[in-house]
Amino acid sequence: MKKRITIKDIARMANVSHTTVSRALNNKSRIRTETKERILSIARELNYQPDFIARSLVMRRTKTLGLVITTIANPFYTELAQGIETTARGLGYNIILCSTQNDLLNEKQYIDMLRSKGVDGIIFTSAQLGDPNICALAEEGFPIILVNRRTYHPVVKERVDYVGVDNTLGGFLAVEHLVRLGHKRIGMIGGSSESSVGFERLEGGKRAFETYQIEKRDEYFVEGDFLKESGYQGARRFLKMAEPPTAIFATNDYMALGAYQAILEEGVKIPEEMALVGFNDIEFTSMKGIELTTIGQKKFEMGALAVKMLVERVEGGEMKPLGKEVLLKPELIIRRTCGFHLKGYQIDSRKRHGVNHIISEARHPK
Amino acid sequence: MKKRITIKDIARMANVSHTTVSRALNNKSRIRTETKERILSIARELNYQPDFIARSLVMRRTKTLGLVITTIANPFYTELAQGIETTARGLGYNIILCSTQNDLLNEKQYIDMLRSKGVDGIIFTSAQLGDPNICALAEEGFPIILVNRRTYHPVVKERVDYVGVDNTLGGFLAVEHLVRLGHKRIGMIGGSSESSVGFERLEGGKRAFETYQIEKRDEYFVEGDFLKESGYQGARRFLKMAEPPTAIFATNDYMALGAYQAILEEGVKIPEEMALVGFNDIEFTSMKGIELTTIGQKKFEMGALAVKMLVERVEGGEMKPLGKEVLLKPELIIRRTCGFHLKGYQIDSRKRHGVNHIISEARHPK
DNA sequence: GACCATTGTGTTATCGTTAACGCAAAAGGA
DNA sequence: TCCTTTTGCGTTAACGATAACACAATGGTC
Numbered sequence A, B: 001m002k003k004r005i006t007i008k009d010i011a012r013m014a015n016v017s018h019t020t021v022s023r024a025l026n027n028k029s030r031i032r033t034e035t036k037e038r039i040l041s042i043a044r045e046l047n048y049q050p051d052f053i054a055r056s057l058v059m060r061r062t063k064t065l066g067l068v069i070t071t072i073a074n075p076f077y078t079e080l081a082q083g084i085e086t087t088a089r090g091l092g093y094n095i096i097l098c099s100t101q102n103d104l105l106n107e108k109q110y111i112d113m114l115r116s117k118g119v120d121g122i123i124f125t126s127a128q129l130g131d132p133n134i135c136a137l138a139e140e141g142f143p144i145i146l147v148n149r150r151t152y153h154p155v156v157k158e159r160v161d162y163v164g165v166d167n168t169l170g171g172f173l174a175v176e177h178l179v180r181l182g183h184k185r186i187g188m189i190g191g192s193s194e195s196s197v198g199f200e201r202l203e204g205g206k207r208a209f210e211t212y213q214i215e216k217r218d219e220y221f222v223e224g225d226f227l228k229e230s231g232y233q234g235a236r237r238f239l240k241m242a243e244p245p246t247a248i249f250a251t252n253d254y255m256a257l258g259a260y261q262a263i264l265e266e267g268v269k270i271p272e273e274m275a276l277v278g279f280n281d282i283e284f285t286s287m288k289g290i291e292l293t294t295i296g297q298k299k300f301e302m303g304a305l306a307v308k309m310l311v312e313r314v315e316g317g318e319m320k321p322l323g324k325e326v327l328l329k330p331e332l333i334i335r336r337t338c339g340f341h342l343k344g345y346q347i348d349s350r351k352r353h354g355v356n357h358i359i360s361e362a363r364h365p366k
Numbered sequence C: 001g002a003c004c005a006t007t008g009t010g011t012t013a014t015c016g017t018t019a020a021c022g023c024a025a026a027a028g029g030a
Numbered sequence D: 001t002c003c004t005t006t007t008g009c010g011t012t013a014a015c016g017a018t019a020a021c022a023c024a025a026t027g028g029t030c
Helices: A007-014 A018-025 A033-046 A052-059 A075-090 A104-116 A132-140 A154-159 A167-180 A196-211 A228-239 A253-265 A299-316 A345-351 B007-014 B018-025 B033-045 B052-059 B075-090 B104-116 B132-140 B154-159 B167-180 B196-211 B228-239 B253-265 B299-316 B345-351
Strands: A064-069 A094-099 A121-124 A144-147 A161-165 A186-189 A247-250 A275-277 A294-296 A325-328 A331-333 A357-359 B064-069 B094-099 B121-124 B144-147 B161-165 B186-189 B247-250 B275-277 B294-296 B325-328 B331-333 B357-359
Touching: A007 A018, A007 A033, A018 A033, A052 B052, A064 A075, A064 A104, A064 A299, A075 A094, A075 A299, A075 B075, A075 B094, A094 A104, A094 B075, A104 A132, A121 A299, A132 A144, A132 A154, A144 A299, A161 A167, A161 A299, A167 A186, A167 A196, A167 A247, A167 A275, A167 A294, A167 A331, A186 A196, A186 A228, A228 A247, A228 A253, A247 A253, A253 A275, A299 A325, B007 B018, B007 B033, B018 B033, B064 B075, B064 B104, B064 B299, B075 B094, B075 B299, B094 B104, B104 B132, B121 B299, B132 B144, B132 B154, B144 B299, B161 B167, B161 B299, B167 B186, B167 B196, B167 B247, B167 B275, B167 B294, B167 B331, B186 B196, B186 B228, B228 B247, B228 B253, B247 B253, B253 B275, B299 B325
Parallel strands: A064 A094, A064 A121, A121 A144, A144 A161, A161 A325, A186 A247, A247 A275, B064 B094, B064 B121, B121 B144, B144 B161, B161 B325, B186 B247, B247 B275
Antiparallel strands: A094 B094, A294 A331, A325 A357, B294 B331, B325 B357
16 A cells, blocks of 8 residues: 655655644644745645544544434434534534444443544434433533433533424424314323433323313323334224224324324224324325324434534533523424314414524523 | 543553553563553553554554445435444444535545545445546555445456445346236336446346347336436326336335325326336335335345455455455345235245355456 | 844654564573 | 573654744844
8 A cells, every 4th residue: 555645755845844844734824825835735746635643642633523323224313313424524523423222331332432532522312311321421521412312310411412302392282283183082102211202292292181171091191112013002002992092192203103004904094083193204204105294303403403512512612501402393294194184274383383493591601 | 621541651550661551451462461460450440441543543543434325314325324333333343424415526525534534444335337536446455345336447346345236136026026917018217327226227127128028118218316206207207108117117215106106196006007116125115005015135234244344354454355246135025016916926036035145256366 | 223023944742552672581492 | 501582571663743842034113
């Protein structure tokens, strides 16, 4: 393999010291324009590529971020990751991908590896509720940010920024929609218990029950784990009841799709005999033949925002107040599986969400 | 932020030189077992984490690979990426994600960046046919591997390994299936012209025409670009013909889905009045309400294999013959959109593909 | 013209590792 | 016992960049 060209090679050719070359390349002051031009042209001629490793060693900056994700084999995370990667690139950063399969030990190992490799910060897209790894990083003050899922741990809330969708509002919108369509018996399928988002979506749903004074029945809540199968099983349980719900809100689209399948298998018609709402608006939900009503969120923008906030934190030093929370507005997307026949309704529902996002006060403004 | 612990700190505590610490940590010879134990226990106690940046600077190895992909917002690439990332991690490597949006300039910039950051090798998942960036790397001898799409450039074929599915066979299987179902008028929708896979799939289809002596009609071939919309437009063109095809083979699933939509909009029934086959078997194709007949390929395994081959190349030095080609066997997956009513047929078709993959002879065995 | 600030450049240290080399002490062989 | 080899360390030099400091040469001010 060819020998790498270093600043010393350039220095030799330009008859200057390597420091001068460094100054020229980094556009520093205290250098004559003429010398700079000469050096730069030689660099260009030799097709010089700076060695980031050497630079990182002395600067203690790598322009690289870690992205910790349960699995990218899930369109929701994929879109998020796309937003993250694209934005990072725009800011001059690269992304190291880490898929943990939701295993805390994997996560720990990835974190150690990322830190060994000197990443400037880490983005967590699927924090578990009491995640000890994240707590440790937060306590230490290492630059991280949470997207999508969060942790309610006080230290994390105090020192780590978060960006996500307003899941409580989303859950509320989903159930409100069903209520407005006249449903009184509404089944809900929860997400996995270690995730904040499932919890919040259910909370939002319950709040809608209260607002519209619908009776809350325990048997109409089943637990899920965000996977299709659990949605399938949940729906089956509902369908077998003496008095089954007339509508189901699944706290994510995969479970909604599982429910969809269970419902069809029972010969029950969607939406006539059973309404269905999901959450996330991942790609397949809009496809001909499925057309799931769901709660949409701006996944790409969410990822983009997270990167921007993290980079600002990394580059801006410690001065910024931490513990900021950005909640993006969710949007009700009405399709075939419930409410699509209602004209005008859709427009109405869109109008309500003109605001793009709310930034809550930093917890420690001082 | 806390000060980093270095081998010098350990050295001081253990009353040895830092070199000795390095020897202990790297399990080198020429060190007393006793000293080694002592050093290791101190390292553990201090929770020492090695600095990969410093190590990389001297070793010229980063244990990091670049993954160049058009976009991960496509379930096909996502599964591939998952296989790549998981396998890389198992081998002690990290992955830097680069999504080029199929733009050669982006690709070039990413490659420069990756090399500046010292990656040990690069995986290309979506090489364009005459990709100059890849040619340049191949000529220079930089360790790369192509997965999925390839280049027919002689230098690349000679010096770069490739792993992909046997697309020609896949195309053949798709069309053969339609022929066996009795179709004589079969429309094909091609992929984007800068991709090898679309081309090969069409070739396979044409070969099936020849084998079964079906008349090839020019108007039954339309170009596409692998996106849904182009499948939609292609199918519309077919449907408007005086004598439309009775079956369509789209060279990927997204286009098949676009076609699906166009067909339904015309009120034509699937599969009774129009059969449909796709390619890739991405997740949504199996979903209730879609159930697309398609050609499946082992995406995860493909990615895994690519990483293994690249790492072998990187670690094994220059001794291995290059230009190896691994072609995985595609599999016909019969679902609702054509042929599912034929009992026994499915089993028959599966039986044919017992072999897992073929490794072609290295082109330069010497 | 004397004095001080600014500019342009080189010298040397530094980041945290591994690697080459040196050298005494221990071990082995005759 | 003497010589040679091996073992167990330490010393010093890389790797390729930035940064602190030194120091002439220039420029501006009075």
